[in-house]
Amino acid sequence: MHQAPEIPMTHNACTAGSEQMGEQMGEQVSEQATMKKVMRRLIPFILLCYVVSYLDRINVGFAALTMNKDLGLTPSQFGLGAGLFFIGYFFFEIPSNLALHRFGARMWISRIMISWGLISMLTAFVVGPKSFAAARFFLGMAEAGFTPGIYLYFTQWFPGQWRGKATAFFLIGIPVANIIGSPMSGALMELHGMWDFKGWQILLLLEALPAVVLGVMCLFLLPDRPSRANWLTPGEKQWLEGELATEQNMLTARHGNKLRDAFTNWRVFALAGANFCGIIGSLGIGLWLPQIIKEFGLPSHQVGLVAAVPYIAGAISMTVWARLANKSDRRLFYVAGAIVAAAVAIAISAFLHDPLLKMLAITVAVASILSFQATFWVIPSGFLTGRAAAGGLALIVSIGNLGGFVGPSMIGFIREATQGFTYPLIFVAGALLLGAVITLALGDPSRAKR
Numbered sequence: 001m002h003q004a005p006e007i008p009m010t011h012n013a014c015t016a017g018s019e020q021m022g023e024q025m026g027e028q029v030s031e032q033a034t035m036k037k038v039m040r041r042l043i044p045f046i047l048l049c050y051v052v053s054y055l056d057r058i059n060v061g062f063a064a065l066t067m068n069k070d071l072g073l074t075p076s077q078f079g080l081g082a083g084l085f086f087i088g089y090f091f092f093e094i095p096s097n098l099a100l101h102r103f104g105a106r107m108w109i110s111r112i113m114i115s116w117g118l119i120s121m122l123t124a125f126v127v128g129p130k131s132f133a134a135a136r137f138f139l140g141m142a143e144a145g146f147t148p149g150i151y152l153y154f155t156q157w158f159p160g161q162w163r164g165k166a167t168a169f170f171l172i173g174i175p176v177a178n179i180i181g182s183p184m185s186g187a188l189m190e191l192h193g194m195w196d197f198k199g200w201q202i203l204l205l206l207e208a209l210p211a212v213v214l215g216v217m218c219l220f221l222l223p224d225r226p227s228r229a230n231w232l233t234p235g236e237k238q239w240l241e242g243e244l245a246t247e248q249n250m251l252t253a254r255h256g257n258k259l260r261d262a263f264t265n266w267r268v269f270a271l272a273g274a275n276f277c278g279i280i281g282s283l284g285i286g287l288w289l290p291q292i293i294k295e296f297g298l299p300s301h302q303v304g305l306v307a308a309v310p311y312i313a314g315a316i317s318m319t320v321w322a323r324l325a326n327k328s329d330r331r332l333f334y335v336a337g338a339i340v341a342a343a344v345a346i347a348i349s350a351f352l353h354d355p356l357l358k359m360l361a362i363t364v365a366v367a368s369i370l371s372f373q374a375t376f377w378v379i380p381s382g383f384l385t386g387r388a389a390a391g392g393l394a395l396i397v398s399i400g401n402l403g404g405f406v407g408p409s410m411i412g413f414i415r416e417a418t419q420g421f422t423y424p425l426i427f428v429a430g431a432l433l434l435g436a437v438i439t440l441a442l443g444d445p446s447r448a449k450r
Helices: 011-024 031-058 060-071 075-103 105-125 129-143 146-155 160-171 173-191 199-221 234-255 259-263 266-294 300-327 331-350 355-376 386-401 403-418 422-442
Strands: none
Touching: 031 105, 031 129, 031 146, 031 160, 031 173, 031 199, 031 234, 031 266, 060 075, 060 129, 060 173, 060 199, 060 266, 060 300, 075 105, 075 129, 075 146, 075 266, 075 386, 075 403, 105 129, 105 146, 105 199, 146 160, 146 386, 160 173, 160 300, 160 355, 173 199, 173 266, 173 300, 173 355, 259 386, 266 300, 266 331, 266 355, 266 386, 266 403, 266 422, 300 331, 300 355, 331 355, 331 422, 355 422, 386 403, 403 422
């Protein structure tokens, strides 16, 4: 097994030719300077959008600390309702990503963020299990297409190794959302009674507002392609468009670029399966972590502080792990190794009762899951392009996100049946091990023909 090539084999020649085109236009184009400019212009804003999206996805875990009692939600009803977000996401993921491919990222990502922000705010007014479940389903429907849309957007801006770097920076949004969101959510829960709202209602209202604001800003800050960016020079535009076209032509020749090429490629479904297992761990633990910590006997604001610790470790580990994987010719070993480490740590945590040791094991697990995600997403972009990328990435994310339904709901059902978190955590560990097996069986998609 070898690393998915992040740069076409003709990269040096293509770069030289593209730079020569830039010189013919009266300017000398530097790859490093151009791509660093693109990174500075796009990644911080996209990262901020992802932080807000992930926060809106998981803050219900903190709301549940008091919301479940107020609404009369049992553990299984909360797990099922929280997981329905991913059912809505599943049904609308592929149509949303195809719409983004057709209408452009600027307009479509703006639409996604504004609609999910409004629905997330309305979740503050649910009154019972049915309305909670409906709100979560519609929230998933509104957010569908955001994550694969960003991955598709990266294929239109970042060639080769730069796409790997952009993806790694983008995924830092997961731990950042938890590092910022966990203490903030815990603090907001203490505002019970302000404006005659309960603490969990204030939490949902205030944390949803940034999505609407950022959605409007997308219209001004996200150009669809390099040719439409007024902050690139003509030579830089031509060089970057040339690099992207060359890479996409190579991928089209090897793997195809039609929608059916993605839907008939077994590797796409294998990646979706591995992603499914990873998300069982990521969202299963993420949504239930506040309640796991609450059993230590801590107040809400301290729960928020403790819940941030695993994600601080994760932000460091995923950055280091992604750099090591990028330098290796055996990327899949890094992807599978991270998810195996997560499975072992989760399994160990299931049998620990000391709060410090249990949190240490959970911290290792969360950091390993994040390292898996940071290295996983370069693989599909190494062999998908065009409409195949739009449909294939959406398929991988949508099927994978069903793990966000299975994980939280199964944890809820098992916990309710066993009155504890031991067996739910063993279930999560088993799912992660299955993901490692699928990843290792995949081989290197970029080097194989269909």
